[in-house]
């Protein structure tokens with residue numbers, strides 16, 4: 317495998333592009349690693365990015381490691397939604413460090429800018445990330461390097477510190493000027509698109525983390541599809557349209573319940589739980605799934621019996637139901653996720669006092 321001088325963490329955002337290009341401008345060879353998970357990353361864009369930005373990029377699936385970190389509970393807590401930014405950065409840097417030997421790399425590059433984000437890019441947090449990821453001697457943050465202590469790589473002369481920058485704060489003016497100097501025509505929109513920072517997605521993902529015994533990547537992918545309903549740790553997701561219905565097929569696994577109203581067009585629903593389903597809970601889930609079939613609802617109003625085919629591990633049975641939304645399966649709200657996350661933050665703050 318080809319050797320590189322350094323490995324850059326590449327999110328697809330402007331800062332990560334500029335950080336890698338700054339080192340390349342010094343004649344250093346850089347391998348960019350794009351980590352992705354069910355919550356962030358676009359592995360399908362790597363080819364386009366490589367061409368658009370003149371970078372050598374490889375996508376790496378960090379989903380399992382990320383979910384493990386969520387399950388253990390992020391040591392530095394969650395941000396304004398379900399985003400564990402400090403632990404996420406520590407994890408990505410640790411994963412990149414593990415790749416250094418593979419690529420023969422002597423340093424890591426990150427596009428972090430001092431003071432750009434309130435939680436994860438304060439000076440003290442940048443130091444915590446560097447320490448906990450065990451990258452103290454090898455990490456360069458070229459966009460803000462002049463405002464930070466020199467690293468061993470800079471002191472060794474492998475990287476010319478005088479050609480690194482001293483960016484600070486939230487503005488993008490300097491970044492845009494640098495992009496222009498590098499001839500970068502396609503400027504990514506700021507924000508990054510991490511699903512964990514959004515309320516709507518926190519509403520979907522938080523019950524998976526807080527109610528399932530041992531959630532995995534597949535669970536979080538399923539939470540991203542269709543309408544979500546929970547009754548304790550019984551979970552029902554109901555497709556909203558054809559693409560949701562199609563998305564269930566690769567996610568279906570042993571023990572899952574597959575619901576489809578019989579004889580009428582209607583959505584597919586998928587039931588999952590850490591424990592076995594009892595008949596009453598199955599019937600309640602089937603009635604809710606059938607309520608999203610307008611034709612089945614109309615037929616029920618006209619006195620017809622409605623059957624929902626329920627399939628589990630290859631065996632099917634038809635359950636008779638009255639379609640209805642008056643159910644113990646409830647749509648999880650952002651407010652309840654927010655309150656539980658708030659209580660966690662409070663408990664974390666008290667235990668560190």
Ligand code: SF4
Pocket residue numbers: 356399400401402404405436508510511512513
């Ligand atoms: S916004 Fe998402 S991807 Fe970015 S650092 Fe936070 S958790 Fe990680």
